[in-house]
Amino acid sequence: MFLFLLIAMVVVVAAVTLAVVGGGDSAALPEAAPEQLTDPLPVNRPLGRADVEALRLPVAPRGYRMDNVDDVLDRLGAELAERDARIAELESALAGARASAAGPRDLFGKPEEEPER
Template sequence: MVMFLFLVVALAVVVAAVTLAVVGGGDQAPLPEAAPERLYDPLPPDRPVGRADVDALRFPLAARGYRMSDVDDALNRLAAELAERDARIADLETALTGARAAGSAGDRDDRISMEKPDRADQPGQDGER
């Protein structure tokens, strides 16, 4: 019986608290609307992202962790810059390989033209005078 009385009193307190909150709130909400925390993008827009930029990157907390859109934006930016760097490295390696190939072919042509001709090609070496 005591337990039943306790439950009735607890239910009455909850109903009274909810009624006061609804009636006492009036036209205004009990708490002002909080501005959502947004990521201040510390990634530099005018230069490539460096290691220190990634280390300084901090995401604001949301109700269940981080805002997925902020994390996705940062990861997309990093992925794009890495892809750009990979393409640039591939272009430079191709150009370097081409320059080395052209340089080695040019060296062979220079060596061939600088070599002495065979003795058979020189006049008077066959015993003719």
């Protein structure tokens, strides 16, 4: 009886293993195509909040696909750097405009009087 149960268990394990591995029949577990980024970030305009919120990265067996995540992070980093540079440029232009509009001042913050001719 013990020998019969042992043989039956070996047959069942072998059958399950062949079913999972495929055993020459590829219909058991067909190959799944890897997920791709279906809605990439727009390239013809700056990114907005809605673009980032709508972004869904494809999942790989061990998490997210690293190449897609790297591409998204590179794009976001470049856009943030571009916006930071533009903000700094506008702030310096505004500071220059305010300084020229205020006119020359002495050390105590009082406007200097122009000498009479």
